[in-house]
Amino acid sequence: MNDSNNNTPRVVITGIGWVTPLGHAIEPVWEKMLAGASAIRKTDGFDATTFPTGFSAEVRDYDHNDFVQHPDLHRGARPNSAFALGAARQAWAMSGLDDDGELDVDRVGVYLGAGEGSPNLFDHIEADFAGWDDERRGLDTVKWAQRAKTALSAAGEIEQETNMPLYHVANELGAAGPALNCLTACAASTQAVGEAVEILRRGDADAMVSGGTHTMIHPMGVTGFNRLTALSTQNDEYETASRPFNRNRGGFVLGEGAGIVILETLDHARRRGAQPLAEILGYGSSADAFRITDMHPEARGPMSAMRLALEDAGLTTADIDYISAHGTGTEENDKTETKAIKAVFGDLAKQTPVSSIKSMIGHLIAAAGAVELIACVLAIRDNVLPPTTNYTDPDPNLDLDYVPNEARKAEVNVCLSNSFGFGGQNDTLIIRRFTD
Amino acid sequence: MSREVVITGLGTVTAAGIGIEPLWEAVCRGRSLVGRIEQFDPSGFDLQIGGEVRGLKVNKIVPKSYRKATKVMARDIELAVAAADAAVRSAGLVTPGINGEDDATYAGERTGCHIGAGLIEAEREELTLAMVEARDSEGKFDLHAWGREGMGNLTPLWLLKYLPNMLACHVTIIHDARGPSNTITCAEASSGLSIGESMRVIGRDDADLCYCGGADTKFNLLTFQKQILTGRANTQDNDNPAAAVRPFDQSAAGTVYGEGSGIVCLESAQTAGARGANIIARLTGYGASQTINRTSDPLNPDANGDGIARAIDKAIADAKITCDDIDAIVAFGTAIPAYDRAESAAIGRVFGDRTKHLPIWSSKPYIGMCGAGAGGIDIAMAAKMLQEQKIPATINCDAPIDGLHCGSAPARDAELNHVLVYATSLGGQNVAQVLSRA
Numbered sequence: 029m030n031d032s033n034n035n036t037p038r039v040v041i042t043g044i045g046w047v048t049p050l051g052h053a054i055e056p057v058w059e060k061m062l063a064g065a066s067a068i069r070k071t072d073g074f075d076a077t078t079f080p081t082g083f084s085a086e087v088r089d090y091d092h093n094d095f096v097q098h099p100d101l102h103r104g105a106r107p108n109s110a111f112a113l114g115a116a117r118q119a120w121a122m123s124g125l126d127d128d129g130e131l132d133v134d135r136v137g138v139y140l141g142a143g144e145g146s147p148n149l150f151d152h153i154e155a156d157f158a159g160w161d162d163e164r165r166g167l168d169t170v171k172w173a174q175r176a177k178t179a180l181s182a183a184g185e186i187e188q189e190t191n192m193p194l195y196h197v198a199n200e201l202g203a204a205g206p207a208l209n210c211l212t213a214c215a216a217s218t219q220a221v222g223e224a225v226e227i228l229r230r231g232d233a234d235a236m237v238s239g240g241t242h243t244m245i246h247p248m249g250v251t252g253f254n255r256l257t258a259l260s261t262q263n264d265e266y267e268t269a270s271r272p273f274n275r276n277r278g279g280f281v282l283g284e285g286a287g288i289v290i291l292e293t294l295d296h297a298r299r300r301g302a303q304p305l306a307e308i309l310g311y312g313s314s315a316d317a318f319r320i321t322d323m324h325p326e327a328r329g330p331m332s333a334m335r336l337a338l339e340d341a342g343l344t345t346a347d348i349d350y351i352s353a354h355g356t357g358t359e360e361n362d363k364t365e366t367k368a369i370k371a372v373f374g375d376l377a378k379q380t381p382v383s384s385i386k387s388m389i390g391h392l393i394a395a396a397g398a399v400e401l402i403a404c405v406l407a408i409r410d411n412v413l414p415p416t417t418n419y420t421d422p423d424p425n426l427d428l429d430y431v432p433n434e435a436r437k438a439e440v441n442v443c444l445s446n447s448f449g450f451g452g453q454n455d456t457l458i459i460r461r462f463t464d
Numbered sequence: 465m466s467r468e469v470v471i472t473g474l475g476t477v478t479a480a481g482i483g484i485e486p487l488w489e490a491v492c493r494g495r496s497l498v499g500r501i502e503q504f505d506p507s508g509f510d511l512q513i514g515g516e517v518r519g520l521k522v523n524k525i526v527p528k529s530y531r532k533a534t535k536v537m538a539r540d541i542e543l544a545v546a547a548a549d550a551a552v553r554s555a556g557l558v559t560p561g562i563n564g565e566d567d568a569t570y571a572g573e574r575t576g577c578h579i580g581a582g583l584i585e586a587e588r589e590e591l592t593l594a595m596v597e598a599r600d601s602e603g604k605f606d607l608h609a610w611g612r613e614g615m616g617n618l619t620p621l622w623l624l625k626y627l628p629n630m631l632a633c634h635v636t637i638i639h640d641a642r643g644p645s646n647t648i649t650c651a652e653a654s655s656g657l658s659i660g661e662s663m664r665v666i667g668r669d670d671a672d673l674c675y676c677g678g679a680d681t682k683f684n685l686l687t688f689q690k691q692i693l694t695g696r697a698n699t700q701d702n703d704n705p706a707a708a709v710r711p712f713d714q715s716a717a718g719t720v721y722g723e724g725s726g727i728v729c730l731e732s733a734q735t736a737g738a739r740g741a742n743i744i745a746r747l748t749g750y751g752a753s754q755t756i757n758r759t760s761d762p763l764n765p766d767a768n769g770d771g772i773a774r775a776i777d778k779a780i781a782d783a784k785i786t787c788d789d790i791d792a793i794v795a796f797g798t799a800i801p802a803y804d805r806a807e808s809a810a811i812g813r814v815f816g817d818r819t820k821h822l823p824i825w826s827s828k829p830y831i832g833m834c835g836a837g838a839g840g841i842d843i844a845m846a847a848k849m850l851q852e853q854k855i856p857a858t859i860n861c862d863a864p865i866d867g868l869h870c871g872s873a874p875a876r877d878a879e880l881n882h883v884l885v886y887a888t889s890l891g892g893q894n895v896a897q898v899l900s901r902a
Binding site: 162 | 466504505506507508509510533536572573577581582583586588589591592593595596599603604605607608609610611612615616618619620621622623624627628629630632633634636637640641642643644645646647648649650651653657661664667668670685686689690693694695752753754755756757758760762763771774778889890891892893
């Protein structure tokens with residue numbers, strides 16, 4: 029990755045923005061995270077009262093028109109694109125790139141880890157039921173097609189494509205450089221940031237807008253995860269249902285939202301007098317190559333991603349002050365991630381604080397990693413660690429320092445952030461306090 | 465200093481069948497593979513023809529121990545798994561997925577996998593079979609009944625069939641690729657971007673071998689209707705499938721869709737040389753860009769070709785050649801008139817006076833537009849053109865627009881040193897590659 033060649037540009041973060049279940053601006057959300065607030069409520073977006081899981085962490089009272097400058101471009105935006113636009117505008121404004129008269133837009137790219145747009149389920153069902161033949165128990169595709177012609181709309185369907193958040197963000201900001209979207213499940217936005225860093229290092233752009241956005245809080249998203257039995261079903265204690273590393277954890281809680289960062293080469297940031305918020309030092313990407321349903325029991329993929337990121341950063345585990353865990357609150361993830369941290373960090377594992385903000389905002393799936401990366405930037409800025417909340421019943425087999433329940437003041441200079449995707453794609457980023 | 469990257473294996477699954485040879489033979493003979501759709505009765509749709517893959521049996525392709533996993537493969541995944549198998553075999557590589565566990569050509573840690581994917585829709589019949597169990601007394605879908613018991617009719621692993629990253633994940637498992645892995649989802653630009661990023665991964669020494677490209681099917685009912693809704697399909701030639709797709713022709717009336725996968729094996733020139741690999745072509749240039757389109761319509765292409773031209777310029781510069789060195793172009797060439805004009809404008813901007821003499825070829829009249837899989841197929845075709853020193857037949861273009869050099873012609877030998885390939889997505893992502901003679 030980052031070869032020892034001194035000509036490889038340093039990459040810094042100059043803007044951050046998020047739209048999360050705890051709010052839509054950096055500071056108030058961060059204050060709530062440090063206070064251990066829970067954003068988990070009964071699901072509002074659709075009637076989930078009979079679903080095995082009737083709760084989630086939803087973005088509330090949000091309108092992307094409060095953020096964008098080209099509202100006409102975004103009239104059809106699905107929630108995933110809308111979240112990305114608000115987060116991108118926040119990050120872009122903070123970076124000051126708007127005021128840079130010399131900006132070469134062909135050298136500004138976008139690399140998102142965005143999820144698909146929410147399906148127009150009831151339009152689709154209209155066609156499905158019209159085409160259903162009860163006697164044959166099969167679909168009559170002629171009848172299906174005839175109804176689909178009127179039930180579906182072009183604009184509504186196109187907005188579900190996975191590259192639409194990218195389309196919206198790039199056009200909103202006028203970013204004409206390399207434009208990519210990756211969708212490596214729950215690892216997507218960590219991967220997007222890492223890949224964007226590589227684009228800057230190799231000189232294919234001067235600045236990259238990166239991060240992710242997603243919602244799977246819709247009937248088929250919840251159905252999919254409920255069928256996998258991956259979600260918590262603690263409907264009577266929903267506010268505290270996201271319990272990473274806790275003995276009585278019961279699966280993850282769906283969240284939604286977006287996190288966007290502005291990445292620049294240090295030279296580019298200096299030229300325009302921008303103040304870096306942090307430096308990205310290392311990125312590691314690996315595949316478990318084991319099973320699509322299970323993580324490798326020896327955690328080889330997560331271990332490899334962390335080791336590659338450390339090597340890329342030129343750091344050792346002794347340099348890491350904080351690990352932002354993938355920490356979903358599923359039994360498999362929490363065990364495997366703990367095992368991987370122990371294997372990589374050895375004797376230092378128990379002294380290295382690890383926490384999961386998914387305990388408060390749920391799992392934002394493709395967007396999770398970018399939001400967690402932003403929390404790392406703020407942890408460095410404020411020398412404070414966000415807690416793992418709902419940690420009331422320690423699992424004796426999981427014995428790391430999970431920063432239980434309360435934020436902690438600590439000297440934080442270097443953070444490592446993990447994201448692991450269903451199917452086995454794993455990504456790790458390492459960031460450091462910026463110093464000349 | 466970036467390491468040199470070569471193409472050592474080509475795996476395509478298209479309407480011509482599995483492998484590059486049947487496709488190459490068809491395009492050299494000028495034989496379109498577009499036909500009436502057979503996997504469902506298309507007569508209710510405005511478009512009834514396409515480039516279907518026939519007779520694909522993925523459980524016969526994967527290792528015996530992996531057969532069970534084929535039950536959770538959407539069609540897109542099957543196409544990718546089959547193309548990867550063809551690519552690995554074509555490259556003469558040994559992996560656990562091919563010949564056994566112990567003598568793999570490359571270590572798993574040094575093998576990456578970047579497979580682009582489209583939006584994978586759930587199979588409508590499978591989903592409806594479960595949903596009809598949740599109807600109310602009036603026959604309407606009842607979300608309460610669905611939440612209570614209806615969803616239980618779906619297989620527990622239902623979601624995993626349709627996640628776009630599963631194309632790469634299955635391939636990494638089958639072939640033990642434990643290095644960098646990614647899933648780029650930029651519609652029609654997905655394959656090109658995946659192959660470009662793989663080239664960079666090898667270039668910066670993060671892997672020695674990458675399986676890369678993309679796969680997609682447009683024959684899921686919902687996906688198919690979505691394509692028709694975009695207004696980009698030619699719905700006037702259902703009775704004349706072989707002539708339906710007419711890229712850059714004055715009579716171009718839209719595209720037809722296909723299903724397919726193009727996966728190539730990229731290796732570092734140094735490790736490929738050390739193992740005595742057969743080098744099909746070198747991958748020398750890559751560029752990407754975004755079209756800025758403030759018409760508030762994502763369907764509206766890059767009218768003046770600016771975005772496509774910038775990607776092409778970058779790829780040519782990256783290859784350290786000039787536009788004068790390009791000998792042929794594998795165009796996106798969909799026969800969607802607005803896209804044809806945008807491409808023509810881009811080619812004109814980049815190549816100026818040379819435009820009228822530069823051979824331009826498109827795979828779309830033969831196999832239809834295969835979405836996220838299209839670029840991988842096109843890059844494989846460009847590699848084959850360089851290897852064979854031959855330009856396949858051009859069909860369905862009697863009156864080229866803008867004086868482009870792409871009129872119907874039989875296959876012909878040509879000295880080819882550098883071939884340009886590009887794609888542009890609905891959404892405005894553009895990607896270009898330069899492939900060079902081995």
